[in-house]
Amino acid sequence: MTRADFRTSNSSGELNKLSFSDKEAIKPLLIGLVKKIALILIGGYLLFHFVFGFMIIKRNDMAPSVKAGDAILFYRLSQTYKVEEAVVYEDSKTSITKVGRIIAQAGDEVDLTEQGELKINGHIQNEGLTFIKSREANYPYRIADNSYLILNDYYSQESENYLQDAIAKDAIKGTINTLIRLRNH
Template identity: 30%
Template sequence: MIKKQSSNSITEAITERRKALYIRKGYISLLIRIALIAAVGYILFTQVFLITQARGNDMFPAIKDGDLIIAFRLQKELVKDDIVVYEVGDVTRLGRIVALENDEVLLDDSGVFRLNGTPQSGEIVFQTFPKDGYDYPLQVPEGRLFLLGDHRNQTKDSRDHGPVSFEDLKGKVITILRRRGL
């Protein structure tokens, strides 16, 4: 009888150790999966996508103060009317591409924006007046874009700091999540 009890206790001890080993392996596997998901998330949201919040009403009415912006960082082909996130100095801004490299921008006191001699209006309700510092017509240099905010009377854009270099672009806006009292 003593032999039966000791063999049962040995079997139980082995079973308990196996359970503990399986539990430990399960936790290690879970930690590895969590680390892998965190690494993939980090790469996605630092190298592929950009998530930022709109500050101010530079792009009003298209983008309002506080809206959450998701931008794609790997966009290679940009076209007129794309909205982009860019950096000037240490300030991150939003702007609409209104002229590509080698385009001619003409702003005058009438408030009409002309691109390559053709008046541009689109859906922008605000007039586009020149600001001090640049002479128009302005030829957009190679490797640069001319960006304007939609709320032309209150924004800082290429009329203030000149055409923006491709290196200063942070991403092309692909999604706008509206803030609803948050």
């Protein structure tokens, strides 16, 4: 059947209604269309539930790199993470999903100087921030296997910047691969 078969008109120029046989011919086409749409929706759900993640940032933890109102896509299937990678992780103390940057990995030694400067493997980091030692960690300490130390980019000098303990690899939800600016500021 062609398009012309469906657009027949009578002598007065009015379109004729489709006959019963024409409706029966359209039925398999509509079923095929519905199947394709369902397949695309299921595929999209599986892709964004198991392979990629999408998140609207609600906090300024990574400002100015990533601010509240931005959207990110992150890759969930990473098996290893590198220092300096931006990741999405769940804070085990607050159960809040956050964005941060890995600054140390398993086996690295983390310490704070008397002035509050961050030292990793004996080298002072150029974070430009001063930290207060976490009440839960004894410094210097070595990052445990399958753990990472993550910092947020945004700290104010007025707040108490506690250097948090390393988090388990399982708490990391994925690596950020796309940033979409949705905010108006």
